[in-house]
Amino acid sequence: MLDTRELGRRPGSQRQVSRTVPAPADLGIEVLQVPEGSPVELDLRLEAVMEGVLVTGTAQASLAGECARCLESITDEIEVDLQELYVYEDHALPGEGDEVSVLQDDLIDLEPLLRDAVVLALPFQPLCMDDCPGLCPECGARLADDPDHAHDAAVDPRWAALAELTEAHQTGQTEQN
Numbered sequence: 224m225l226d227t228r229e230l231g232r233r234p235g236s237q238r239q240v241s242r243t244v245p246a247p248a249d250l251g252i253e254v255l256q257v258p259e260g261s262p263v264e265l266d267l268r269l270e271a272v273m274e275g276v277l278v279t280g281t282a283q284a285s286l287a288g289e290c291a292r293c294l295e296s297i298t299d300e301i302e303v304d305l306q307e308l309y310v311y312e313d314h315a316l317p318g319e320g321d322e323v324s325v326l327q328d329d330l331i332d333l334e335p336l337l338r339d340a341v342v343l344a345l346p347f348q349p350l351c352m353d354d355c356p357g358l359c360p361e362c363g364a365r366l367a368d369d370p371d372h373a374h375d376a377a378v379d380p381r382w383a384a385l386a387e388l389t390e391a392h393q394t395g396q397t398e399q400n
């Protein structure tokens with residue numbers, strides 16, 4: 224919550240706000256999140272305009288999650304741009320509260336803005352590296368750790384299919400006998 228009372232309502236008046244807040248729960252997406260309680264650094268400029276308070280700035284936080292392909296844990300940093308106009312309560316039209324952000328009791332709730340910005344900035348599928356080869360479909364080993372990983376059974380899929388056919392054929396013959 225940001226208090227805007229010190230800013231006043233005179234259009235054009237400005238205030239810089241720098242503060243560190245603990246991250247709320249579930250900030251991010253399921254596979255990549257800002258750990259709950261970890262510091263989120265806010266660097267904001269509050270500017271009074273005719274209809275409310277314009278907030279612009281950045282938020283910096285750390286990220287933790289896992290690679291979408293190999294499940295290796297990932298840590299990263301994120302910096303997102305924030306921009307939102309918070310309309311004065313007495314300037315907001317009735318029913319408008321759903322579409323615009325409204326200042327309540329001169330306070331700004333930054334959490335929805337922060338959530339939207341962080342989620343938008345995150346990759347849909349976080350990877351430990353750009354070309355993560357993922358896991359071996361045979362044994363689940365992490366292929367990035369062992370690029371030459373192979374199994375004796377791993378043969379050209381065309382041969383594998385042929386081998387299956389031959390096997391089925393042989394089984395069929397055995398049953399006939």
Ligand SMILES: [Zn+2]
Nearest residue numbers: 290293351355
């Ligand atoms: Zn990976």
Ligand SMILES: [Zn+2]
Nearest residue numbers: 359361362364
């Ligand atoms: Zn394997």
